[in-house]
Amino acid sequence: MENIDYDKELAALEDMPADELRQLQMGKLKKQIKYVYDNSPDFYQKKFDAIGAKPEDIKTWDDFRNLNLYFEKSDDRETQTASSEKYGHPFGTNLCAPIDKIIHLGSTTGTTGEPTFPYLFTKEDYEIHHHMAGRHFWKMGLRPGERVLYAAGAANLAGLRIYEHALRWYGCLPIPIGAEAGTEKILRMIDVTKPSTLLATGPLIEYLIEATPKILNKDVSQLGLKRLISSGAPAAAIPSVKKKIEDAYRCRLYDSFGGYIGGSCDLDDYQGMHLLTRDFILIMEDLVDPTTKEPIRNITDGMVGESRMTNLQWMARPFFKWSPGDIFQIFTETCKCGWKFPRIKILGRSDDMLIIKGVNVYPAAIKNVVSSLEPKTTGEMRIVLEQPGPGVPPPMKIKVECGIDIDTDDKKNALKKELEDAMHIKLKCRTSVTIIPPNTLERAAGPGAKGQMIEKAYEQKK
Ligand SMILES: [Zn+2]
Helix, strand or coil, rough: CCCCCCCHHHHHHHHHHHHHHHHHHHHHHHHHHHHHHHHHHHHHHHHHHHHCCCCHHCCHHHHHHHHHCCCCCCHHHHHHHHHHHHHHHCCCCCCCCCCHHEEEEEEHHHHHHHHEEEEEEEEEHHHHHHHHHHHHHHCCCCCCEEEEEEEEEEHHHHHHHHHHHHHHCCEEEEEEEEEHCCCCHHHHHHHCCCCEEECCCHCCCCHHHHHHHHHCCCCCCCCCEEEEEEEECCCCCCHHHHHHHHHHHEEEEEEEEEECCCECCCCCCCCCCCCCCCEECCCCCCCCCCCCEECCCCCCCCCEECCCEEEEECCCCCCCCEEECEEEECCCCCCCCCCCEEEEEEEEEEECEEEEEEEEEEHHHHHHHHCCCCCCCEEEEEEECCCCEEEEECCCCCCCCCCCCCHHHHEEEEEEEHHHHHHHHCCCEEEEEEEEEECCCCCCCCCCCCCCCEEHHHHHHH
């Protein structure tokens, strides 16, 4: 940490009048747009030219909102193929900085096996990223000098590895361990190194509750952890899961969005992730309607939309009108914790959303109902889809693991009815629950550790 007074700079940002913040964002945005246009002739320049737009046309905030461009994962693959052919490197024609200025690379193997490179940093990007992540660490109460064990699985490696660099820069001791090492090695490492903080995906943190007594012959609350930070998969945002984890570990579970974008606060009731870096990245400002993709003009408290992310000060491969496919709910009112920074809740990915008779249902909401009935359930469930979503013909089929004490047909039938009624009341959707024995479903401790909630039965039929 390079002598940054986080309290001071965060207070200045929190109290900044809306028009002043917008002016600051707009000033940086204009420079960023010109930068990507000038430095990515084979990608951004072509995309701008194709719609007849020039950077100098974007004079106002509305001009930016109306700019009919957005980019998604498929664009990344396209740019990588193009740059391999033209420049002999796979880092994309949307790479805006010279290749010899890149000092950090985070790759994913991707589900198709083809690597992607979502984290490419110049030296300046690297420092800005860590500075932004530091604001969130600070607000979660983490202080330089503490030890942080982070368990990253391959599927989340690129995302979680960058925390290692940010933590070191901040002045903490990161203790890395791959989730591939297995639960036993992760737990033994926590036991001997005694970190204050565990950073992992939510499903892995949840899984350690049942694994720790078996492996260490003690309870997770005896690991001495002061805080948990989950990233890469929902956990803190699911009320029953958050409560289960916090009760078991006896400490706060924080939710972190990419380390530098958003983080949750110190409250029992999850309020979403506070955005502490709006001077560096646009997250909630450029929302579109998830169905029509039209810009949402008036962003008010409680509103739901799909995000377009734009970095305001980024050199290597900046997000520009980037669409990660996440559906956000935005909260603009002061939080119960007292912070005025706006918040976002990630409701789910637009491709995870299910629609039953016109009602939108996210898998995390189903998981919440199932977990809220623990110990009658184990909290583990799968939504079984017999055709690709989002439309699901009612009733939605769900497999739920029962708890160890649900050992008679009568108890199983009563649990099935209780779950179906709860889904109907809480989510307004009709479901058909199949009760299955405990420990039947694969746990989230494997390399992915993302926490599977959907079973695509239609793929297995092929
Ligand atoms: Zn708060």
